[in-house]
Amino acid sequence: MKILNVANYEEMSSEAARLVEQEIQRRSNPVLGLATGSTPLGLYRELIEGFNSRGISYRNVRTVNLDEYRGLAKNHPNSYYQFMNKNLFHHLDIREENTYIPDGLARPVEAECRRYEALIDEIGPAHLQILGIGTNGHIGFNEPGTPEDSLTHCVSLAESTRKNNARFFDSPEQVPTHAITMGIASILKSDKIVLLASGTRKAQAVKTLLEGTIDTGFPASFLRKHPDVTLIADQEAFHLAKAEGK
Numbered sequence: 400m401k402i403l404n405v406a407n408y409e410e411m412s413s414e415a416a417r418l419v420e421q422e423i424q425r426r427s428n429p430v431l432g433l434a435t436g437s438t439p440l441g442l443y444r445e446l447i448e449g450f451n452s453r454g455i456s457y458r459n460v461r462t463v464n465l466d467e468y469r470g471l472a473k474n475h476p477n478s479y480y481q482f483m484n485k486n487l488f489h490h491l492d493i494r495e496e497n498t499y500i501p502d503g504l505a506r507p508v509e510a511e512c513r514r515y516e517a518l519i520d521e522i523g524p525a526h527l528q529i530l531g532i533g534t535n536g537h538i539g540f541n542e543p544g545t546p547e548d549s550l551t552h553c554v555s556l557a558e559s560t561r562k563n564n565a566r567f568f569d570s571p572e573q574v575p576t577h578a579i580t581m582g583i584a585s586i587l588k589s590d591k592i593v594l595l596a597s598g599t600r601k602a603q604a605v606k607t608l609l610e611g612t613i614d615t616g617f618p619a620s621f622l623r624k625h626p627d628v629t630l631i632a633d634q635e636a637f638h639l640a641k642a643e644g645k
């Protein structure tokens with residue numbers, strides 16, 4: 400794993416944007432794997448800036464998102480479909496039909512998971528996948544216990560994840576109990592992975608990622624088996640690992 404230890408959130412975001420833009424400029428039909436959550440918001444602001452002032456076009460870019468809440472319609476304010484439109488897609492020249500996110504309402508859910516995995520294989524896998532990390536080591540919505548060979552599937556969200564994400568909803572009870580997520584194997588299909596971590600809240604997760612064992616108890620640990628992962632983390636996120644000389 401390559402490690403970029405940066406000063407702060409802004410630097411993490413601009414380093415990540417630099418890697419994404421490099422990928423876009425060197426390919427005729429780039430495929431980006433995208434994430435939600437608060438961590439990539441700064442990256443998305445940088446990409447919008449790159450579109451507005453550095454002339455980076457998304458006309459030929461296709462995107463596949465990691466996950467979507469189960470039971471939320473596309474037009475629900477907390478759906479990841481809305482999140483992506485509001486925080487990125489609506490500010491770029493990307494074509495709507497080139498942006499893919501699981502359908503949180505599709506039934507049966509197993510068919511939607513199979514459709515999404517087939518889509519990843521058909522248009523992708525991603526040339527570059529952006530990831531955040533949960534405090535419990537989840538990537539996408541792959542909670543602890545998820546097997547390494549998992550493909551897109553429906554998950555029951557950990558209470559800690561629902562609690563962490565409650566800040567985006569009017570009340571904690573409104574956080575959906577389930578989600579559709581790319582599996583660990585689906586994520587590892589990507590050519591390159593860029594994992595972002597910022598703030599003291601993520602320090603224990605970064606330490607476990609770098610120093611713990613590779614097993615299902617900490618899903619992000621499987622990233623250590625991938626040949627091209629770059630961790631971009633700021634000083635606060637690194638401080639526990641650093642305290643032990645890492």
Ligand SMILES: O=P(O)(O)OC[C@H]1O[C@](O)(CO)[C@@H](O)[C@@H]1O
Nearest residue numbers: 435436437438530531532533539
């Ligand atoms: O970036 P945040 O908001 O800390 O979330 C971390 C992770 O949790 C999720 O939002 C899912 O709960 C992921 O999409 C994200 O990578």
